[in-house]
Each structure stands twice: as C-alpha cells, then as structure tokens.
Amino acid sequence: MRKDDVIVIGGGLSGLIAAAASAKRGKKVTLLSFGMGTMTIGSGIIDILGYDNNAAIVSNPESGVKMVDEDHPYHKIGLQAVKNSVEFFLNLCREEMYPYIGNLNEMKWIPTAAGTLKPTCLVPKTIDPDQLKVSDQIYIVGFHGLKDYYAELVVKNLKVSLGMDRKYEIVMIDHNFSGGRDVTVLDIARWLDSEDGRAKCIQQLKNKIKPDSVVLMPPILGTTPDYLVLDELAKATGCQLIETMTVPPSLSGLRLRSMLINCLKKLGVRMIEKANVIKSILEEGKCIAVVTDGIDRERTYYAQNFILATGGIYGGGLISSALGEIKEPIFNIPIQVSVAQENWSNLKLFSNKKQPFAKIGVDVDNKMRPLDMQGEVLIENVFVVGRNLQGYDFCFEKSGNGVALASGYQAAMSV
Amino acid sequence: MEKATVIVIGGGATGVGILRDLAMRGVDVLLLEQRDMVHGTSSRYHGLLHSGGRYAVKDAEAGKECIEENKILRKIGKHCVEATEGFFVRLPEDDEAFEGKWVEACQKIGIPALQISPNEAWQLEPNLTHRAKSVYRVPDAAIDGFRMVWQNVASAKRYGGRLRTYTEVISIEQSNNHVVGVITRNFITGEEEFIACDFVVSAAGSWAGEIARLAGIDVHVQPDRGTLIAFNHRISSRIINRLRPAADGDIFVPHGSITILGTTSSEAKQPDDTVPLTAEVEELLKIGEATFENLRDYRMLRAFSGTRPLYSADPTAKGRGASRNFVILDHAKDGLNGFASIVGGKFTTYRLMAEKMTDFICKSLKVTAPCRTAEEPLVEEISPQLLAKARLYFPAYSSDLAASRLGGAALEHVVKRMEENSQKSQLVCECENVTLAEVEEVAHDGTSFNLSDVRRKTRMGMGTCQGAFCTYRSVGAIEATGLTFGKDNIDLFKEFLQARWRGIRPIMWGNVLREIELTRGIYDGTLNINGAIDHEKR
Numbered sequence: 001m002r003k004d005d006v007i008v009i010g011g012g013l014s015g016l017i018a019a020a021a022s023a024k025r026g027k028k029v030t031l032l033s034f035g036m037g038t039m040t041i042g043s044g045i046i047d048i049l050g051y052d053n054n055a056a057i058v059s060n061p062e063s064g065v066k067m068v069d070e071d072h073p074y075h076k077i078g079l080q081a082v083k084n085s086v087e088f089f090l091n092l093c094r095e096e097m098y099p100y101i102g103n104l105n106e107m108k109w110i111p112t113a114a115g116t117l118k119p120t121c122l123v124p125k126t127i128d129p130d131q132l133k134v135s136d137q138i139y140i141v142g143f144h145g146l147k148d149y150y151a152e153l154v155v156k157n158l159k160v161s162l163g164m165d166r167k168y169e170i171v172m173i174d175h176n177f178s179g180g181r182d183v184t185v186l187d188i189a190r191w192l193d194s195e196d197g198r199a200k201c202i203q204q205l206k207n208k209i210k211p212d213s214v215v216l217m218p219p220i221l222g223t224t225p226d227y228l229v230l231d232e233l234a235k236a237t238g239c240q241l242i243e244t245m246t247v248p249p250s251l252s253g254l255r256l257r258s259m260l261i262n263c264l265k266k267l268g269v270r271m272i273e274k275a276n277v278i279k280s281i282l283e284e285g286k287c288i289a290v291v292t293d294g295i296d297r298e299r300t301y302y303a304q305n306f307i308l309a310t311g312g313i314y315g316g317g318l319i320s321s322a323l324g325e326i327k328e329p330i331f332n333i334p335i336q337v338s339v340a341q342e343n344w345s346n347l348k349l350f351s352n353k354k355q356p357f358a359k360i361g362v363d364v365d366n367k368m369r370p371l372d373m374q375g376e377v378l379i380e381n382v383f384v385v386g387r388n389l390q391g392y393d394f395c396f397e398k399s400g401n402g403v404a405l406a407s408g409y410q411a412a413m414s415v
Numbered sequence: 416m417e418k419a420t421v422i423v424i425g426g427g428a429t430g431v432g433i434l435r436d437l438a439m440r441g442v443d444v445l446l447l448e449q450r451d452m453v454h455g456t457s458s459r460y461h462g463l464l465h466s467g468g469r470y471a472v473k474d475a476e477a478g479k480e481c482i483e484e485n486k487i488l489r490k491i492g493k494h495c496v497e498a499t500e501g502f503f504v505r506l507p508e509d510d511e512a513f514e515g516k517w518v519e520a521c522q523k524i525g526i527p528a529l530q531i532s533p534n535e536a537w538q539l540e541p542n543l544t545h546r547a548k549s550v551y552r553v554p555d556a557a558i559d560g561f562r563m564v565w566q567n568v569a570s571a572k573r574y575g576g577r578l579r580t581y582t583e584v585i586s587i588e589q590s591n592n593h594v595v596g597v598i599t600r601n602f603i604t605g606e607e608e609f610i611a612c613d614f615v616v617s618a619a620g621s622w623a624g625e626i627a628r629l630a631g632i633d634v635h636v637q638p639d640r641g642t643l644i645a646f647n648h649r650i651s652s653r654i655i656n657r658l659r660p661a662a663d664g665d666i667f668v669p670h671g672s673i674t675i676l677g678t679t680s681s682e683a684k685q686p687d688d689t690v691p692l693t694a695e696v697e698e699l700l701k702i703g704e705a706t707f708e709n710l711r712d713y714r715m716l717r718a719f720s721g722t723r724p725l726y727s728a729d730p731t732a733k734g735r736g737a738s739r740n741f742v743i744l745d746h747a748k749d750g751l752n753g754f755a756s757i758v759g760g761k762f763t764t765y766r767l768m769a770e771k772m773t774d775f776i777c778k779s780l781k782v783t784a785p786c787r788t789a790e791e792p793l794v795e796e797i798s799p800q801l802l803a804k805a806r807l808y809f810p811a812y813s814s815d816l817a818a819s820r821l822g823g824a825a826l827e828h829v830v831k832r833m834e835e836n837s838q839k840s841q842l843v844c845e846c847e848n849v850t851l852a853e854v855e856e857v858a859h860d861g862t863s864f865n866l867s868d869v870r871r872k873t874r875m876g877m878g879t880c881q882g883a884f885c886t887y888r889s890v891g892a893i894e895a896t897g898l899t900f901g902k903d904n905i906d907l908f909k910e911f912l913q914a915r916w917r918g919i920r921p922i923m924w925g926n927v928l929r930e931i932e933l934t935r936g937i938y939d940g941t942l943n944i945n946g947a948i949d950h951e952k953r
Contacts, residue, residue, distance in 0.1 A: 038936075041936065042941070047940075050946070055945070055946075057946075113887070114887065114890075114905075114942040114943075116905070116943045116944065116946065117943070117946075118942070118943035118946065119943075119946070144838065145838045148887065148888065149891075150887075150888075150890075150891025150894060150895050151895075152895040152897075153891045153895070153904065156904060157905070157947070182841050182842065245941050246887070246941070246942075247887050247942075248937070312932070313928050314929050314932035314933060314936070316929075320924040320928050321924065321925060322924050323693055323697075323922075323923065323924050325924070344923060345920050348913060348916070349909075349913050349935075350909055350912070350938075350939065350944060350945040355935070357923060358932075358935070394940060395935040395936055395939035396939060396945065398943070400936070400940050
C-alpha cells in the first residue's frame with residue numbers, strides 16, 4: 001500500500017501549484033484530478049488584485065493585498081507568503097523556459113477582446129502590454145472566419161481606453177481552413193504551431209504592417225508552453241505582438257497548464273486522472289485516506305496530508321442543490337450561507353458591489369486548514385486552497401489565479 | 416405632421432391583432448408600443464393555446480371562445496403553434512366530484528376530452544406521477560408569443576399597417592369631446608411628437624388604466640402578478656394540466672426544447688412589477704412536484720413574471736376571482752368620442768378580441784369591409800425552392816427553425832447574406848441555433864434598438880447558457896456591421912446580460928449557479944465589462 005506525504009485533490013491552478021511546491025520541498029506527492037480544471041476557461045494570467053471593495057482601482061497589486069478584509073484569503077495567507085508565492089511561480093516559469101513577467105508593485109493593464117483594459121499582475125510574454133502605452137501605431141489583427149474575435153469591437157473600445165490620439169488599423173489574415181466548420185482560436189493556434197502556417201501568416205503580416213508597431217492578436221500564439229511562435233512572428237515583423245483575452249477556450253491557460261504538468265512529471269509527482277474523489281476516511285480528527293469511484297471500482301488513497309483544490313461552484317468542489325444550501329462533498333466541511341435572495345446576489349449583475357454568493361466558501365486558518373462554525377480547526381491534516389475558499393469575488397476584484405497561486409503555495413508550505 | 420386614421424396603443428397580442436385586422440380591412444392604422452413589441456404580458460405567460468378545458472366549468476363562455484379560437488390559430492398561425500395536445504390529470508388530492516362537472520362542461524361547449532387509462536398516460540408521458548387517478552386528452556397546444564406577435568406585424572405591414580416601438584403615449588388630445596390625436600414621447604431619445612388621428616384604441620393590457628387616465632377616464636384594470644419557470648428540458652411531450660378548479664402552478668407547457676411551469680397569482684403593485692422572486696419559484700416547484708415527482712432534478716433556465724390585466728366593473732374582484740372575459744369600453748359613454756379600450760381576455764382569444772374591437776371601430780368609421788383574419792394565414796407559405804436553398808447555407812437543422820422564426824421575406828434576406836459571405840452562417844447562439852446572418856438581419860430591420868430586441872425576434876440568448884457566449888459574439892457582430900443603435904457597446908453588453916440576470920437571480924442554485932459563475936468569469940473576470948464603467952484611461 002502506497003502512502004504519500006501529500007495527496008492533492010484537484011488539477012486546476014491551485015492544485016498544480018500545491019503539488020509542485022510540495023514536491024519541490026521533497027514530499028512524495030500524488031495528484032488526483034478529474035477533468036482539466038478551469039485553466040483553459042480562464043486566461044492563464046495571474047491577477048493578484050485590481051479593485052478594492054468599492055470597485056476603485058488599487059494603485060498596485062501589493063497595496064491591494066494589504067488592504068483586503070479580514071475574511072479574505074490574502075489576509076490569512078499574509079503579504080509575505082503572497083510575495084513568496086509570486087517568487088516561486090516566476091522561478092518555476094523560468095526553469096520551465098516559459099518565463100512570466102510582472103511583479104507585485106506594478107499593475108499591468110492588458111487589452112481584452114472587448115477592447116477594454118483589465119488590471120492584472122503576472123502575464124506570459126505574449127501578453128506584455130508595456131509598448132501599448134507608448135506606441136502610436138496599433139494594428140489589430142483578425143482572422144477571416146474566426147469565431148469569438150471581433151477586431152472592430154477591439155478598435156472601437158480601445159479608442160476610448162487608450163485614447164484617440166493613436167493610429168488604429170485592422171489587418172485581416174487568411175488561413176487555409178475550409179469545410180464550413182466554425183474556426184476557433186485553437187484552430188489558428190495549431191495552424192501557427194506548424195512551420196507552414198507560421199510562414200503563411202508572417203508573409204501576410206509583413207505585407208500589411210509596418211515595423212516598430214504594436215500588433216494586437218487573438219490568443220493564438222501556439223499551443224505549447226514556449227515562445228517559439230511569438231519570437232518568430234515578432235522577429236519577422238519587427239513589431240511587438242500582444243495577445244488579447246477572449247472567451248474560452250484560453251490558449252494562454254492551456255499553455256500554463258501544460259507547463260505545470262510537464263514540471264510535475266519532472267518532479268516525480270504521481271498524477272492520476274479521472275479520479276473522482278467521493279469521500280474521505282477520518283480517524284481521530286485526522287484524514288487517513290480518500291476514496292475515488294473509478295469506472296471499475298472504488299480505490300483508496302492514503303497520505304499524511306491532503307490538499308483540497310477541487311474548485312468552487314463552477315469547478316464542482318462546492319455543490320449547491322437548493323437556494324442557500326452549499327456543501328463541500330468530500331470532507332463535509334460546513335459552509336455558512338444566507339438563504340434570503342437579497343443577501344445571496346445583487347439586484348444588478350454589474351455594479352460597484354461584490355456578489356455575495358461569489359464570496360461563499362470554506363473558512364480556513366492561516367495554514368489553510370478548514371474551520372468549523374466555532375472557528376476551530378476541523379481536520380488538522382487537510383488544507384483547502386483556491387476557489388474552495390471563502391471571502392473573495394475574483395471576477396469583481398480581479399484576483400483570479402492570484403488566490404489560487406498564493407493559497408496553493410501556502411498549503412504546500414504547511415504540509 | 417404624422418397622422419393615421421386609427422392609433423392602436425399597445426404592442427401585445429391584442430394590439431397587433433387589431434393592427435392586422437384594421438390593415439386588412441383597408442384602414443390606415445398606426446400601432447404605438449412603449450418599449451419593444453411583446454414587452455408586456457403576451458410574452459410573460461406560459462405560451463398555452465387553451466383548449467378551453469381550464470375555463471369550462473367556471474366560465475363556459477370563455478371556454479367556448481377558447482376552443483373556437485384554438486382551431487383558428489392552428490390554421491392561420493401554424494409557424495407559432497406546436498400541436499402538442501394536452502392532458503388533464505386528476506391526482507388523489509383533487510376533488511373527484513369536480514371531474515364529473517368538468518367532463519359535462521367540456522361536452523356542453525364542444526371541447527373534445529377523451530379519457531384514457533392512467534397506464535396509457537404513463538406510456539405516453541413516462542415522467543408523469545404514478546399517483547394519477549384519471550387522465551383526459553384535450554386539444555391544448557403550445558404557442559410562441561414572441562413569434563405570433565411579430566408574424567401579425569409582418570402580415571399587417573403587407574396591408575400597409577404601421578408600427579412604432581419605444582413610443583410612449585403621454586397625452587390623448589381632444590377637441591369638442593372628440594379625439595384628435597396623441598402626443599408621444601420616444602423612450603430612447605425623449606423626443607415628443609403629436610400624431611393626429613380620428614380614433615384611439617387602447618389595447619394596453621395592464622397599462623390600460625393608465626392610458627385611460629390620460630383622457631381623465633377611469634378604467635379599473637388590476638394587474639395581477641404571475642411568475643413562471645422555464646426548464647431546460649421537455650419534461651413532457653404534452654401540456655399537463657391538473658384536473659381541478661384553476662389554481663397556482665398547475666400547468667406545464669413544453670415549447671421546443673424547454674418546458675414552462677406556471678403560474679402564481681398575487682396582486683401587482685404596478686403593471687411592470689415583473690421581477691420574479693425565489694419565494695414564488697419555490698411555491699411553483701412545490702406544486703409542480705405533485706405532477707412530476709422528479710421536478711427538482713431538472714435544470715431550470717430562468718424565472719419570469721408578467722401581470723395579467725384583470726378587468727372588473729366591480730373594483731373589489733381580485734386574482735383568479737376576476738373574470739377572464741374581455742370587454743370593449745366605448746369611452747363615448749364617458750364623454751369622449753373616438754376613444755375605446757379593450758380590457759381583460761387572454762392570449763388564446765386575442766384574434767377574436769381584435770375582431771370585435773375592429774368591428775366596433777369600423778362601425779364608427781363607416782367601413783364595411785368584413786373581417787378575414789380567421790381565414791388568411793399569418794405568414795405566406797415559404798417556397799420549397801427558398802427552403803432548399805436555405806439548407807445549403809444554414810448549419811445543421813437551423814434552416815427550418817429560422818424559416819419559422821423569420822418568415823419568407825426575412826429568410827430570403829438572410830440566405831442572401833450567407834450566399835454573399837459564407838462566414839455569415841456561423842452560429843452566434845449555439846443553444847438556439849441562431850446564425851450571424853440572422854442576428855445581422857434582425858439588428859438592421861429598423862425595429863431593434865438593443866440586443867434584447869434582437870433576442871426576442873431570434874431567440875438568441877434564450878437557451879441553456881443564457882448569453883454566456885452569444886453576448887460577446889452579438890455585440891461584436893453588430894459592431895462589425897457598424898451598428899450599435901447609437902449606444903456605447905459596453906452598454907449593449909450590460910443591457911443584455913442584465914436582462915438575463917433578472918431571470919437567473921431567483922433560481923441561483925445547482926447548474927444555474929455554475930453557469931452564472933462562467934458568465935461572470937468571462938464578462939467580469941476576463942473582459943472586465945464591469946471595470947469598463949469608467950473607461951479608465953491608462
């Protein structure tokens with residue numbers, strides 16, 4: 001019978017980070033995952049904190065982390081651990097030859113496929129927005145027939161976001177897809193993965209754009225965690241290329257996920273897919289094992305420590321079967337919710353208030369151990385991370401992936 | 416100066432019925448609607464084309480009108496009617512004595528009600544509760560309120576009928592005790608305009624009291640609030656009614672791939688008191704569970720509310736106690752000639768109401784042309800050639816859906832768009848199979864001023880994802896064609912998603928909650944639509 005030091009349940013960003021950080025500390029780790037997590041839905045960039053409780057912009061991510069409420073995961077994790085997690089992440093990306101840029105003292109405003117700007121912190125080099133601030137000539141590249149990307153929309157709103165004093169020009173690229181199927185960003189990215197696709201794209205770009213400009217693109221610069229496509233296109237055109245964030249699937253998310261999986265393989269983490277954890281086995285206030293229901297039979301996995309990274313409502317880590325009722329199905333961690341509709345969601349979808357339901361989740365101590373209703377540690381060798389946690393609305397405050405990174409790291413430091 | 420012989424106020428079923436009828440009889444008619452067509456009750460109900468069974472016992476006259484109009488609408492509006500048939504099901508807790516009365520009443524007014532054994536019923540409707548004691552088949556049908564109204568408009572237009580949406584009537588002008596016109600205010604621009612006319616008819620439904628008040632006349636319409644749930648499944652293939660005196664939450668109506676359960680009843684504070692509440696949803700689920708025990712396992716799409724325009728000469732009658740018959744009020748009796756209101760009634764009898772109202776107007780205008788609305792179909796037959804051509808361009812099975820949604824003329828334009836650019840056959844809304852060409856066509860048809868207007872005509876955003884993907888695509892598509900209805904496109908995002916949010920809020924649990932997390936992740940987390948409030952310049 002194998003017994004791990006750490007079992008991580010969940011293969012999203014918080015789980016992958018927790019597994020990597022634990023393994024880096026020399027722990028024997030198993031990662032149980034079921035599905036791909038939400039990394040290919042979100043955008044593969046690390047938002048730390050962009051807006052305060054009243055939707056006012058914070059001056060930089062670090063000052064944002066300092067001013068969060070007491071029930072916010074960042075408050076429990078502490079600024080130093082958040083800093084350490086960012087350092088850990090940047091080092092990891094460098095080691096994997098897919099470096100990210102950014103730091104806690106600088107807010108990066110990246111362009112979106114709606115032409116808006118979004119505040120974030122750590123981004124891959126394909127989304128480096130620095131030149132956007134200064135360049136006078138901005139090209140917006142679209143692909144004929146590409147679904148989920150509208151260059152006209154990007155231009156219209158960028159004129160508001162960045163100012164009318166720049167020159168904006170739309171450039172359309174032809175690709176060789178036919179057959180009537182809708183073309184997605186994934187199709188274009190795979191086309192650019194190929195040498196032939198890159199050559200054809202570069203040829204068209206060179207005819208249509210001037211060097212030393214900024215070129216906004218859909219998120220299509222390759223499917224693998226490297227900068228081959230970016231570098232080749234940038235070199236050939238003499239321009240800075242920037243990917244804009246759009247609706248799923250997210251290529252930058254896919255790349256980050258691949259990078260982390262590659263890293264876990266090297267670190268010797270045992271990864272088991274399609275492992276749907278259905279329950280835990282507890283003895284004297286400690287968890288000794290978790291049980292999965294595979295296609296054939298139930299399997300039991302033993303470990304010293306367990307990191308719960310199963311996600312929130314969207315990911316399936318929290319389950320809501322009726323209004324005001326939310327359950328954590330594996331450890332049955334109690335979750336406090338209000339049942340009145342007016343305390344559950346705001347009248348407006350978009351406003352200057354966080355959505356109450358978005359803040360629902362597991363309460364933890366500063367080591368990420370779950371707390372019961374009295375505030376006592378519920379299970380001493382279980383650590384809860386990521387979207388499972390209470391106290392933050394990542395959509396509103398722009399802390400998506402940031403809490404996942406910091407809490408995943410913190411849990412790994414606690415095991 | 417704009418003028419029309421007759422001005423119809425209200426773009427619901429009754430209003431468009433009158434518009435069409437008058438236009439077909441050669442009368443110069445203009446319809447004014449305060450928001451988009453079907454803004455009021457005609458889209459905020461369960462979409463049931465009554466067989467009359469529901470009214471048979473309490474209100475034989477209403478029941479008789481229903482069965483007659485039911486037969487007519489199947490004939491003239493086959494693109495809006497889904498001939499599902501219906502069951503009346505008596506459960507053990509329902510009064511057995513009522514069953515006898517009901518069977519007799521149906522017989523009396525000519526509603527074919529065929530009894531089948533519960534066993535046979537379970538074979539036809541496997542989800543139906545096995546507690547059913549007796550089951551009858553009746554000719555109920557499902558009817559699409561949005562489509563029916565727009566197809567009436569299209570028909571009226573062919574005869575010269577005109578309409579204006581987003582046009583509020585703020586004053587009824589009179590001279591020597593006779594109506595001479597109305598003053599309107601454009602809801603979007605705020606512009607005011609006088610429109611001359613000889614006759615004003617108010618078909619304003621729940622707003623009829625307010626319209627009459629403009630002329631200083633008292634019409635007692637009590638809006639009665641009703642909430643319904645749309646499920647993302649066809650729970651049954653047939654309409655399922657409870658065989659008992661009409662009560663809350665006991666009708667299930669399948670439409671396409673969804674089912675609507677309704678309706679609650681409570682006094683409305685005002686005509687647009689239409690924000691659905693969780694408590695009402697819970698009440699509906701509790702009642703609905705008696706008919707389908709596994710009801711809570713089905714994914715809900717949204718809840719929505721409307722107000723029934725109940726009219727009573729007796730101001731104390733309320734809720735289901737009030738009659739569902741319609742009444743024509745000739746305000747000459749109140750001292751103003753050339754003004755009438757039509758109040759009460761129900762969707763199923765809209766055509767009959769329009770006919771009677773039009774007869775009345777024509778009499779006063781001395782127009783003798785007869786009513787033909789019961790004979791002529793709402794939409795002209797679409798040629799097999801056009802349909803065959805459409806199939807070449809439309810993805811999957813969406814050509815037939817689009818054909819019934821759009822009718823022949825618009826379909827032809829859509830096919831032309833696809834012919835010119837094959838990329839226009841891309842699906843913007845995968846849930847409801849709506850193509851880019853359709854969205855463009857409808858957005859440019861002159862009666863669309865925001866994305867919700869496009870939605871009501873195409874069903875874009877009405878499916879499972881409730882706008883999660885099609886919002887970005889439709890804003891982008893509309894921007895790409897150079898049209899944003901004079902609005903900041905960020906407002907288009909917000910208007911559309913907020914309209915969806917209204918119906919999602921009261922049912923936020925299970926997969927609905929998951930879906931909204933995805934939607935927020937995209938529009939708030941990734942695209943920062945919320946942060947774009949101030950258009951922060953960097």
